[in-house]
Amino acid sequence: MISCQDLPVLVLIPVRNEAETIAAVIQALQSYGLTQIRVVDNGSTDGSGAIAEQAGAEVVTEPIPGYGQSCWRGLQHLPAQVEWILFCDGDGSDDLSQLPLFLATAAEYDLILGNRRATAAGRAVLTPAQNFGSQLAGFLIQLGWGQSYRDLGPLRLIRRSALEQFEMQDRGFGWTVEMQVRAVEAGLRICELPVGYRPRQGGRSKISGTLVGSLQAGLVILSTLAVLYAQKLRRLCCTRSLGLGLSSLLLLAGCLWLMPAGNFQQTEMMPQFWLGVSLLGLGFACSWGVRAISASWFWAVVLISRLLLLPMYPGDDVWRYLWEGYLQTLGFSPYELAPNAPELAAYRTDWWPLINHPDVTSIYPPVAQLGFWMLASITPSVLVFKLAFVGVDLLICWLLSRRFGYAATLLYAWNPLVIYSFAGAAHYDSWFLLPIVVAWLMFDSAIQPQSSQPQSSQRSWSMTPLMSKLTSAGWIGLSIAIKWMSLPLLGFVIWQTLKQTLRQPVLKYPRFRYAQIKSVGWVMLCGSLPLLLAAVPFCQGGACTLVPTGSVFVSHGRSAELIPYGVSLIWQPARWENWLYAIPLGLVIGWLLLRTKYFLVFTEWYFFALLILSPIVHAWYFTWLIPFGVASRNWGTRLVSLSAFIYFVLPHRQALGNRDWLLLPLERGILWAPLLLGWLWMVIQPMLRSSSGTIQEVEPQ
Template identity: 55%
Template sequence: MAASVSDFSSLPPNKTDPDAPIDAQMPPLNKILVIIPVCNEEATIAAVIEDLQAIGLSRIRVVDNGSRDRSAAIAQSTGAEVIYEPISGYGCACWRGLQDIPPEIEWILFCDGDGSDAIAQLPQFFARCDRHDFILGDRGATAQGRENLTSVQRFGNRLATFLIQLGWGYSYQDLGPLRLMRRSALEALKMQDRGFGWTVEMQVKAVEQQLHICEIPVHYYPRQGGRSKISGTIAGSLQAGTIILSTLGNLYFQRNLKRFTPPHFIFLWASVLLLAIGTIFILPYGDFRQVEAVPKFWGGIAVMSVGFVLSWRLRSLKATWFWGVAIALRLLLLFMYPGDDIWRYLWEGYLQNLGFSPYDLPPEAAELIPYRTDWWELINLKHFSAIYPPITQFGFRILASISPSVILFKFSFIISDLLICGLLSRKFGYVQTIVYAWNPLILYSFAGGGHYDSWFILPLVAAWLLFDANANNKNYLGTALLLGVSIAIKWTSLPILGFLLWQALKREGIQKAIAVLACGFLPLIIAGIPFCFGDRCPILPYSAGNSDFVIHGRSADFLPYFLQKWGFPLTDNSSLALPLLAIGLIMLWRIKSFRNFTETYFFILFIFSPIIHAWYFSWLVPFAVASRNLGTKLISMTVFIYFILQYRAALGIYDWWMNESARLFLWLPFVGGWCWSTIANFQRDRQSLRKEGENAIVLEDRL
């Protein structure tokens, strides 16, 4: 394999002048670490290692990238250090080789293990170390190299080097595997690629870092054994070409994005300003009975949504900004005209202070005519009695005893909302919690619309954080009590108690499971006692005089709508219970995390539910702080199309029917974003688990 300088012919000009006099000073060879990625190279690896040792290199690290032959054993017997990287990819192998490097190493040499590199020419590389940071072999600069490069390799090199010159203004001649780089320079590159784009990323980032680069003409030999994973097949060549082009495109995009990206403070100010402008704009348009209200409300929400999206770009945030914006926006919306649910809250609290049970009599009952207020006409669904659980009724009663005031009720919802912000920010930090704290849906639902759902979300979030706080010592009883409070505020949390019960049964046994069940129902039982007499306990939705609403109600639904459209008969809402139950059992069997179960449960519930209101999606938002689910982020903005129903009602159209285009606008971003995030998280988790498992097997084998 040895060659002399006299063999070189027709050398291309190089900006770094490779024909300049060679420096006499060379780095000590024991400060050079050689990294050789291999995969099924048992026929050649010993010769490569021996050639390296022959020129004085002793620090040789072979990275076995999933070989099914004796490559690793042969390399180890020849005197090389062998480490293992089970995840396939040239970049993965190189990256693994760079881990845990001894502190005395100053240079990193990369070469292939197939015998194609001109190892004997490495002294010429070493001789230029004094004046350069990055030294590469140019295989196309010698007649022998050009002869042994395949046509696919020559074309790929020319295209890649041309694109580098076009995008970065530097003229490389080759993407050769034989390359030597100063360790400090390599660390500064912060390499990201883990595949075949590793080499081109290294060369591009070397230009961006303004390293002193030199290309040296080298011979290139036919592969001495085995089969090429890239240039040996058409599919491999196409795959490599695609990876190189996509890597260059991504690097070029990142370079120009950095160039045109505004400073951090511009994103912060723009986000805050747009959120504030949008909030102020929607303030006068909360009364959706007015025809002009909903279109102008949408305009303000659109401005808030742009501010919300800009907040996703923030990388740091001080407490003063986080809390200042969160509190200020909520206080502004405190004075917005509320949604019509709040008049029901005021009425039911008012009734209890008069000595009536809201479960017994609907608002239009004749017995209650003498007690009607000046806002009684604003109550919705007057022919149905209460459906809210007993702790909720207790809260309504306490507030109404102070004053049946919209401001007071909304203020209590904001307090719970801000407590949720506090719990999440303490766990995940201010930047990540922006997804909840500055979310247009959250801001409107509790502070603007005056929906009480923040009451039930608060203990639910507390239960989640308590349960997932310690992987080895779960606080089942404390979690069950908090979850029980959430259930006694809104029935929706009940299936989550089934998850907790199953986890306790599997991990702790029957006694702990019984204790969890008791703690989970204790708040409901205690709060329900004042409403239950003898054998009659009307606190359950089906027994509270409103079963018609629960069984037949429909609102902005997704799957039930399309099932009916496709010809599936849905006589009542209870026909959806069986598939929900089946999916719930599968979830119990497969999911072990409180957050994963709750987030998935809400998603499935919304997909199947025949009764959907915009503020229901606020239940998911706290969990998106942890999962960063794209679907939840998107629905926080697109869900406002729901208010087309109020717009139609203002026009005198009371069928409460959402047309298909509006329905798809609401649902498709949510479902599509959810699937995108779920697949991405699944692939990432699977890769992580696979890596951990294979590394454990390798470690066991070595021990």
Template identity: 55%
Template sequence: MDLDNTLVVMPALNEAATIANVVQALREQGLIHIRVVDNGSQDGTAAEAAQAGAEVVQEPIKGYGQACWRGLQAIPDGIEWILFCDADGSDDLRQLPEFFAQRESHDLILGNRRGTKTGRQQLSSVQNFGNCLSGTLIALGWGYRFHDLGPLRLVRKTALDQIGMCDRNFGWTVEMQARAIECGLRICELPVNYLPRQGGQSKISGTLVGSFKAGTIILSTLAALYWKTLWPSDAVDFSHEKRQPILLFLSTLLLLAGTVYILPYGNFKEPFAVPHFWVGSACMGSGFVLSWRLRSIPSFWFWSVAIVTRLLLITMYPGDDIWRYIWEGHIQLQGYSPYDFAPLADVLKSFRPEWWGEINHPYASAIYPPITQLGFRTLASIGLWVSLFKAAFTAADLAICWLLGHRFGRRATLLYAWNPLVLYSFAGGGHYDSWFVLPLVMAWFWFDRPGGDTFDKPFPPLTYLGSSLLVGISIAVKWISLPILTFLVWHAIRRKRIGIAVLSGIMGLLPMVLAAIPYCSLTSCPLVQVNSSFVVTGRSAELIPHIVGQFWDPSRSANWLYAFPLALVVVWLLLRASTFHKFTEWYLIGLMVISPIVHFWYLSWLMPFLVLSRNLGLRLISLSAYTYFTLLYMASAGNYSWLLPAAQRHILWWPFILGIAWSSARVTWPGLAVAPKLTRT
């Protein structure tokens, strides 16, 4: 068989242990044009390849696609076919004659590792799932079913020129396959064996970073390619509307597929859980991003996805906060106050259930406000079941969905209802924060009514008092709502309605005072644990406190310092904000960047307000916030420093900061706005 017209392109990064054998195996198949692209190896890969008889090309810029692209430059005359393969010895090159036999009738011949039993067994579960998901998405978007994104492939040079490859990373293979369909190429998949790596270390499946990076890049590449098919530059409105059902279906599929995938991986104490959780969350995030371009959504579809994803996540292993919720409700039923006794207290030993060891910070007594404790007690009186507590938090979450949908329409509410950060925080992780967000949203809607407030026609007293009562309930569920009450009081004072201001303040504090009665006495009321190490020195994924700590080390053990800049933010907003929404959203934004303690689910507090503002920073941190789980991955490996690495800290916060800056600029310069027209459905 004459193979003079075939060029082998083989990217290689630190494959000195295997490269010579792979080159030799290719030569045994009759291939003479073998080009190894050294992608910055430090182990002598280039020398080994050259000694084996291959042409070596250097490409210092890292990236699988970048190396493949470099290998396609300055192709010798007479080359009609390009063969791509890996340098680690995992491709069974003895099957190449089967590829060459298909050249006459096909333009792209692919190796399908999932087509053989040994291939499926050798692929990791993440790789099998990723290939299956990618194949399904391509089938839905392009109408052709692929079974694998494997590296072994033979493509006609003219076909490759027609495809016009753009990706320079792990998206190279999926781009080639999706574009091949668009170009009408003749495609063939052949079952191939997949051998164990013959040496060295995998750059993808063998590392945490590689698996996460490859998965996210492949999904984002696929989304970008599909985006182009939905909105080509010369598309007309009819074409756009015609493709809306496909976009809706694809968004739904990604959200549901990602949700199902993460269900077994909720126990982050297991080292393998977080990487799998990231893969599924990236899938959910892709579906969420696609939903941004929907122009309308049927009620059935909106609620089906919102409810089904949450019901599925209720079955997921929860975050460790929920064990404390259940414990504190449990001991109240035994006659003990969680404010007086930490879980480690000897007097409570006889009440410890089998899951007692899962409680976090067992040395510390309760920090949750009194209405929250009454809620825990009520649920515990029904049963000490994780699913019960999760269902209660999810019910409040769905109530928020309903309120937002009723006020702003289903389309806008997708930013909350289908937000993966929200989905995991309440239904998956089992965090109770939806209980305090719900009355906050109700207060917002009660106060910011259509038509607004003017000095000529001020709000009636009931508007102030009702909003203050709802904010007061929120305060009694979570303390951080307290500054929002000052907005309502100050709003009345600025309009010289002093009596209303005083009554609003009283109404706002009343729920906390009444709820505190069962836990306080005339001599003691230990509701706020100001001396708790968690409050005084605790840190988690913080932004400004981390920066300050780099220059002033004593600040690391004095969290109280950050009350002052937060107070300045509140004062500034009191002077500038005219609506409940604007004050609350920007107060929470300020709280996030100033607070020494920021957990993933804290960011869910912002998401109801995103529905109105559509702030890009809030959208982006819904996705970038998943880098927070690096802390839990580190802990599963025995690193309990609880210090987020610099790279992950940048990934978490910069999209948030830049997105907020962009959205603020759009308000200042409306010409920057590019948002699509929305409908309420």
């Protein structure tokens, strides 16, 4: 039998305010011949560290709160002769009487775990939350890794060489469950031994002592298992060579399969549409694990995927683009005459019947109209319009890859919703996104530390803060003149300029103060100029109606909405009053203006709020979030890129004769739940890992 003297063991005890118990725990360990005891004082305010040192333990301090953080700190600078690490708690709850059996078993195993649930006394002391949590975690580990664990207890003995190869990542309550999963993945020899468990002998539990603590620990354990399982899947299918090849193959196969299935009037093609979307989604999911990719491979898939969808039958919006561009070449204004106006009957084309909402004048701002006119002047062809939309889409890919690298940009460039929306369905939203992306990169680069930016980005975007705001405002103004939705982004830039002006000291000479305030006016002018200039050709004879305010669709229409749908179930009159949702959106915008300083954070949250509050939502609207997901790595954006395709049951059902344009409750859940859950995860993740439990605005990378 191996004794404590024969086995080079270091005992690691994380403590925080365990002054009442730590000395007794150390003495109990010493009574079994364990003399190398390291206590990690994790911010104690009761002198726990000093008491442990007096009892004969080595004490190291770790100011950052967290069980895993304390364990990680204790593993730094281990003595060379140490071969085993014994973890135990400092509150006196671990029954150490089984330590001789642990040490005797060490020759046959690499990880020895204390199973508190194997003894009646242990089960009796464990709280219901602890019992349920251990059972649930054990079930999930069995499901995902094939290893049956009975407990997640803190008392455990592990071979040092095995632990060091794990490269443990969790710094919170998920440390123990991560260790047990890593042990399975590493093929360690594992056993669980029955151990007793006592009520803590003093102090207050940081986990199971309160309902909030128990819930927080449970969330961390579940989220840790989710992350570990995602990493497992990534390793299985997303190594650099296999993952890239599989992802590329699935994406291109999906495009090939999807291309003939664009016309929803051909209802027999819907199964092929779903299969193509599924292949695209699988390819996209495999790309999530890619950590490095060459420029040639990146651009090859980007270009080929879009070229494959160019022949695809487009969405019905493009027929309005073509008509309004064609109308301008004839000298008519799309703001004055709806497509079904009698004056235009003589000019109707073969594709005129495909125009949606033919009784409504144009809703597209003037720069978009000028773009339609230029393309129609070449030829009113779907292919010409698609090439224009895809060309701008490729510019977005280039900008993002230059700033964030090729691997990160896969979230946009290989995104099935982006590829389908611009190259396949021919939606013009890439025009809307490009100036916003340029404004974002310019604005945030001026307030980020230079050291946090790539060298190429520093060279490209280096400018004074005021010049950055002026230029960003100009680009946002261009976006507003393409699609009205970016108007609050200009408000953000104006507000940031005003705040900067107000923070500056009051100058002695009034003309200097006037110059400071004047900068706000210049920003407003730069943001307004694109719309004002582009509106001139459409504002003749004192009339300048650029928005069809009388449109029934704009004021009462509904499409795949989230919050308006829920409100209408409770309050029926809200079903027909779209203007109501401008009120909560305005409140959200005001809150964001007060709380954010980064363009990325403001824009991403604004678009999220806009989408969930909007009464009219189409699948391609979710592309507005995707460029910003490249920087934020938002899981909601990632997942909705797949779930948004459920929207296309609507045109399919319409082709079958059902014209109510309503998603079923299950379909609505499939569309929105991934976005909401992913967004919730991105919000609570920093809270779970933060000692204060508050959300901090994260500096964009």
